[in-house]
Amino acid sequence: MAEKPNLLVTSSPVGSRLEELSPYAKVYWLNDLDEKELDHLLPSIDCMLVQAWWPDSLNPERISRMVRLRFIQSGMAGVNHIPFKHLGRRVMVSSNAGGFSTGVAEFALALLLAAAKRVVKLDLALRTEEFDPSQWPNLFREVMILRGRTLGILGYGGIGRSVGSMGLALGMNVMAFSRHPSPGGGVQVSHGEEGLLRVLGKSDAVVIALPLSKLTVGLIGATELGAMKRDAILVNVARAEIVDEEALFEHLSKNGQFTYATDVWQIKRGRETYASKFPLVKLPNFIGTPHVAGGSAASTGEPGKIAAENLLRYLGGEPPQNVVDPSEYI
Amino acid sequence: MAEKPNLLVTSSPVGSRLEELSPYAKVYWLNDLDEKELDHLLPSIDCMLVQAWWPDSLNPERISRMVRLRFIQSGMAGVNHIPFKHLGRRVMVSSNAGGFSTGVAEFALALLLAAAKRVVKLDLALRTEEFDPSQWPNLFREVMILRGRTLGILGYGGIGRSVGSMGLALGMNVMAFSRHPSPGGGVQVSHGEEGLLRVLGKSDAVVIALPLSKLTVGLIGATELGAMKRDAILVNVARAEIVDEEALFEHLSKNGQFTYATDVWQIKRGRETYASKFPLVKLPNFIGTPHVAGGSAASTGEPGKIAAENLLRYLGGEPPQNVVDPSEYI
Numbered sequence: 001m002a003e004k005p006n007l008l009v010t011s012s013p014v015g016s017r018l019e020e021l022s023p024y025a026k027v028y029w030l031n032d033l034d035e036k037e038l039d040h041l042l043p044s045i046d047c048m049l050v051q052a053w054w055p056d057s058l059n060p061e062r063i064s065r066m067v068r069l070r071f072i073q074s075g076m077a078g079v080n081h082i083p084f085k086h087l088g089r090r091v092m093v094s095s096n097a098g099g100f101s102t103g104v105a106e107f108a109l110a111l112l113l114a115a116a117k118r119v120v121k122l123d124l125a126l127r128t129e130e131f132d133p134s135q136w137p138n139l140f141r142e143v144m145i146l147r148g149r150t151l152g153i154l155g156y157g158g159i160g161r162s163v164g165s166m167g168l169a170l171g172m173n174v175m176a177f178s179r180h181p182s183p184g185g186g187v188q189v190s191h192g193e194e195g196l197l198r199v200l201g202k203s204d205a206v207v208i209a210l211p212l213s214k215l216t217v218g219l220i221g222a223t224e225l226g227a228m229k230r231d232a233i234l235v236n237v238a239r240a241e242i243v244d245e246e247a248l249f250e251h252l253s254k255n256g257q258f259t260y261a262t263d264v265w266q267i268k269r270g271r272e273t274y275a276s277k278f279p280l281v282k283l284p285n286f287i288g289t290p291h292v293a294g295g296s297a298a299s300t301g302e303p304g305k306i307a308a309e310n311l312l313r314y315l316g317g318e319p320p321q322n323v324v325d326p327s328e329y330i
Numbered sequence: 331m332a333e334k335p336n337l338l339v340t341s342s343p344v345g346s347r348l349e350e351l352s353p354y355a356k357v358y359w360l361n362d363l364d365e366k367e368l369d370h371l372l373p374s375i376d377c378m379l380v381q382a383w384w385p386d387s388l389n390p391e392r393i394s395r396m397v398r399l400r401f402i403q404s405g406m407a408g409v410n411h412i413p414f415k416h417l418g419r420r421v422m423v424s425s426n427a428g429g430f431s432t433g434v435a436e437f438a439l440a441l442l443l444a445a446a447k448r449v450v451k452l453d454l455a456l457r458t459e460e461f462d463p464s465q466w467p468n469l470f471r472e473v474m475i476l477r478g479r480t481l482g483i484l485g486y487g488g489i490g491r492s493v494g495s496m497g498l499a500l501g502m503n504v505m506a507f508s509r510h511p512s513p514g515g516g517v518q519v520s521h522g523e524e525g526l527l528r529v530l531g532k533s534d535a536v537v538i539a540l541p542l543s544k545l546t547v548g549l550i551g552a553t554e555l556g557a558m559k560r561d562a563i564l565v566n567v568a569r570a571e572i573v574d575e576e577a578l579f580e581h582l583s584k585n586g587q588f589t590y591a592t593d594v595w596q597i598k599r600g601r602e603t604y605a606s607k608f609p610l611v612k613l614p615n616f617i618g619t620p621h622v623a624g625g626s627a628a629s630t631g632e633p634g635k636i637a638a639e640n641l642l643r644y645l646g647g648e649p650p651q652n653v654v655d656p657s658e659y660i
Contacts, residue, residue, distance in 0.1 A: 102475065102477045102501070103475050106443070106446075106447070106475060106476055106477065106500065107447055107473075109443060110443035110444060110446065110447040110449055111447075111449065113436070113439060113440035113443050113444070114440060114443070114444050114449045114450075116436075116440065117436070117437055117440040117441075117619070117622075117623075117626070118619070118622070119440055119441065119444045119449070119450065119617065119619060120444075120449065120450055120453050122618075122619040122620060122622065123450050123617050123618055123619060124454070124457075125620075126604055126611050126618045126619070126620060127454075127611050127612070127618075129611075131604065131620055133620075136620065136622075136625075137625070139620070139622050139625070140622060140625035140626050140628065140629040141629055143437075143622050143623075143625070143626035143629075144626075145432065145433050145436060145626060145627065145630050146436055147432045147436065165499075166499065166500065169495075169496065169499030169500075170436065170496065170499075171432070274456055274461065281456050281457050281459075282457070287449065287453050288452075288453055288456045288457075289447070289448070289449060289452040289453060289456070290452060290455075290456060290461055290463075290466065290469070292447075292448070292452065292466075292469050292470060292473055293447075293473075295466075295467070295469070295470035295473075296447070296470050296473035296474075296475060297475065298470065299470040299471055299473075300475055
């Protein structure tokens with residue numbers, strides 16, 4: 001009988017039950033290993049489950065000693081944190097696309113509705129006793145009725161499609177920007193920079209659900225923001241770096257009726273950070289939450305289950321799903 | 331040819347185009363009349379369109395001189411502001427039920443999602459730089475995934491049904507409390523105090539969409555709040571007085587994971603007011619907006635159109651729709 005492959009698992013703040021993997025692999029938890037044990041183990045690791053961000057302890061030098069590593073399953077939907085340039089071509093990486101569809105799509109809808117209905121801004125005004133009743137009739141005109149409006153979705157994977165079906169259920173017209181062909185169901189899909197500008201220009205609300213890669217970093221800059229309607233809503237549940245932060249800050253400062261609502265933040269020195277030289281959180285037309293959408297979905301156990309299933313597929317000798325193209329990340 | 335009936339129209343902060351009424355009635359705008367003109371006109375008024383709250387100028391003494399008044403069309407969905415006890419039995423009153431379904435239901439969904447996803451609380455923590463990253467994993471467990479959860483709807487009229495279909499589209503189980511029989515569509519309808527407690531006890535989120543009347547004032551008190559799940563969400567887009575304010579404040583103070591989100595406020599001295607001896611707006615598990623849901627729907631023109639159509643039905647000699655029972659309001 002062949003020896004079981006060695007699987008190294010990195011921890012997640014949400015945690016995950018992985019008993020189902022032990023019949024198929026010898027499972028090592030990174031957090032249980034001291035430096036010496038880790039160094040001893042590295043050359044024998046065959047595959048990894050990276051549940052959250054890439055761990056600092058697995059630096060480039062250590063990665064270079066993982067000579068048997070062939071497969072990495074990401075616990076997160078995005079894989080932009082995986083150090084592709086140090087892994088080399090022989091390591092296959094699978095994203096956890098689909099695992100977060102419901103939880104993150106619900107969160108995107110929450111941010112979209114909070115922006116459309118001015119919930120955060122109005123609650124804050126009442127809470128700080130700065131609400132001016134004489135402005136009441138003007139508020140009605142600010143509040144956006146979504147039925148009959150156009151929802152643009154950038155990236156039409158698991159999360160994007162789930163947001164799309166929610167938009168259709170609310171009576172919105174749904175347009176998508178994707179490099180893949182239309183999935184049908186009454187949703188028009190546009191491609192390329194021209195397609196992107198068309199979706200942005202026609203939409204009353206836009207949800208970003210793209211992976212962060214070489215192809216999407218800084219995709220939404222001054223030109224793209226300028227193509228949007230003056231009172232549009234832009235929701236980001238993907239990665240902060242898809243939007244040019246300086247252009248965004250300038251656009252929000254100049255267009256008081258435009259709202260940006262985000263759950264995701266710039267990564268600085270390997271960690272997501274809410275501080276910025278552009279004080280977005282102080283703007284009245286900004287809504288921010290500290291990247292909880294994915295974690296809320298993970299706490300249901302669903303993403304962990306889907307990641308484990310794909311890892312089992314690999315361990316059982318089947319081709320894993322959602323393998324990404326490293327050239328889009330190097 | 332018979333003389334056209336005299337129609338008195340009171341103004342709304344949103345406004346409404348009513349050109350379509352002038353072929354069928356002689357239209358007088360309350361705001362255009364001085365005291366003397368109003369007093370002269372009162373005995374000849376046949377019907378009224380009350381677009382927003384009942385106007386102060388039409389006090390009980392003046393109402394007693396409106397001897398020809400036979401019909402009042404409310405511009406708002408609720409009619410609790412109509413002075414039934416001074417009108418007497420010969421005046422028929424129609425609510426504008428149905429006119430606000432989409433706009434108010436969307437707003438209810440916005441409040442529900444803002445509460446479920448902790449959007450207001452998390453945005454405020456980032457905005458005030460009080461966010462504690464060490465609490466991050468605990469936040470995931472606070473954020474509620476709606477799919478598979480139970481949504482209770484109190485009052486299954488136009489707004490309630492619209493909220494119900496949104497809940498079903500999000501994959502929620504929907505239960506309703508109503509005095510009317512089940513409309514079908516997979517929604518179980520409960521009746522009476524026992525039915526109310528059953529819906530409250532089983533629901534993860536509850537939306538109040540009842541009219542305020544003798545039958546519903548103070549309906550949600552300490553017993554009803556106590557029957558709800560400890561981490562449930564209660565959304566009010568109907569009227570504040572349906573919930574006992576003191577019991578609510580006590581319940582929120584004692585149950586930090588319970589959230590109350592409201593667009594409606596207690597009426598004091600004839601006006602809605604955000605101030606209270608119970609400082610709800612200071613609580614972290616409270617979300618409040620200054621009664622903008624109905625106004626946002628009205629600004630689309632839809633409620634004005636539906637109210638005008640019902641008034642035209644009356645003026646054309648047909649029985650108007652949504653006539654209310656005055657005994658529920660006196």
